[in-house]
Amino acid sequence: xxxxxxxxxxxxxxxxxxxxxxxxxxxxxxxxxxxxxxxxxxxxxxxxxxxxxxxxxxxxxxxxxxxxxxxxxxxxxxxxxxxxxxxxxxxxxxxxxxxxxxxxxxxxxxxxxxxxxxxxxxxxxxxxxxxxxxxxxxxxxxxxxxxxxxxxxxxxxxxxxxxxxxxxxxxxxxxxxxxxxxxxxxxxxxxxxxxxxxxxxxxxxxxxxxxxxxxxxxxxxxxxxxxxxxxxxxxxxxxxxxxxxxxxxxxxxxxxxxxxxxxxxxxxxxxxxxxxxxxxxxxxxxxxxxxxxxxxxxxxxxxxxxx
Numbered sequence: 037x038x039x040x041x042x043x044x045x046x047x048x049x050x051x052x053x054x055x056x057x058x059x060x061x062x063x064x065x066x067x068x069x070x071x072x073x074x075x076x077x078x079x080x081x082x083x084x085x086x087x088x089x090x091x092x093x094x095x096x097x098x099x100x101x102x103x104x105x106x107x108x109x110x111x112x113x114x115x116x117x118x119x120x121x122x123x124x125x126x127x128x129x130x131x132x133x134x135x136x137x138x139x140x141x142x143x144x145x146x147x148x149x150x151x152x153x154x155x156x157x158x159x160x161x162x163x164x165x166x167x168x169x170x171x172x173x174x175x176x177x178x179x180x181x182x183x184x185x186x187x188x189x190x191x192x193x194x195x196x197x198x199x200x201x202x203x204x205x206x207x208x209x210x211x212x213x214x215x216x217x218x219x220x221x222x223x224x225x226x227x228x229x230x231x232x233x234x235x236x237x238x239x240x241x242x243x244x245x246x247x248x249x250x251x252x253x254x255x256x257x258x259x260x261x262x263x264x265x266x267x268x269x270x271x272x273x274x275x276x277x278x279x280x281x282x283x284x285x286x287x288x289x290x291x292x293x294x295x296x297x298x299x300x301x302x303x304x305x306x307x308x309x310x311x312x313x314x315x316x317x318x319x320x321x322x323x324x325x326x327x328x329x330x331x332x333x334x335x336x337x338x339x340x341x342x343x
Contacts, residue, residue: 069302070313077320084323085198087330089169092194096168101149117224117294118233119240119254119277121287126274130267131258169194179211181218182305183225202323203315216312219305223297227290228255230297236289243280249273254281 073081090100120126154162166172171190178188189196189210200206227233241252251257254277261273281287302309 069306069310070317072313073316073320077316080327081202081316081319081323083330084202084319084326087326088198088201089194092197093165093168096194098165098168101153118227118290119281119286120274121278121281121290123275123278123282126278127271130270130274167193171196177207177210179214181214182222182301183218187214202326203319208311209315212308212311212315215305215308219301219309220298223301224294226301227293227297228253230293233286233289233293236284236286239284240280240286243284244276247276247280249276 093100120131154165157165171193173190175191176188177191178186180186191200191206196206196210199209203209237253240254244251244257249257251260257273257277261270265273281290
């Protein structure tokens with residue numbers, strides 16, 4: 037999840053410079069998929085993973101400082117796979133958290149207690165931290181993704197241990213989650229290349245060109261914007277993308293093409309997709325309890341500190 041992924045990246049950057057209960061068994065394909073976890077639920081799972089990783093690292097002798105509190109917002113970004121298609125939201129939020137302003141980037145870099153702590157360690161101690169966190173490449177499992185590429189991770193280390201504790205069985209979870217994410221990636225790649233989408237894309241491109249933005253696709257437009265554009269420019273680009281998606285009809289076509297390719301690819305990997313969704317939903321009660329316990333512990337610590 038996002039928070040633990042950020043922490044893992046922080047550790048890699050520092051060191052290299054850069055279900056509850058019983059395990060969930062693999063299932064036979066079904067005609068009806070479990071529902072997807074909501075963004076709020078995914079956030080709870082991600083925070084629980086982060087907390088469990090920290091506890092594991094503490095047991096290994098690495099007491100990491102608390103990470104910054106997650107940013108809470110009432111503005112939920114709309115789905116944006118092939119194209120952003122909500123002009124009202126775009127006008128108010130731009131691309132949301134997907135594109136960060138220079139001020140946000142500077143704030144995140146300045147507020148990095150975990151990275152600061154790890155950078156303060158000796159090289160030998162940092163190497164030990166990496167092994168404790170990621171398992172040191174020992175007992176690695178590999179999964180073939182829908183794209184044909186492979187991904188792997190050590191079953192040792194706090195990253196894997198945290199997920200095993202939360203989801204019930206790390207090996208099953210890692211394979212199902214990786215394939216589930218790979219399904220979406222492959223389906224979106226196929227949707228982008230779909231002739232129906234490509235044909236309607238020309239109308240979208242003509243629309244944004246009339247706004248002074250000569251780009252052939254939404255992705256090309258976002259790439260040109262970059263990750264350090266002023267908020268006003270980000271909002272201009274996002275609003276143009278979304279408004280033209282609606283006006284040109286690309287929004288409807290993209291939605292239909294996305295769903296068609298997602299359905300087709302999911303059918304080929306239905307067991308893994310089903311497992312991933314079931315395991316996320318099954319882990320939610322435990323994840324929420326972990327988060328509640330952590331928040332209560334922080335509250336009590338802060339309360340004692342004010343006496």
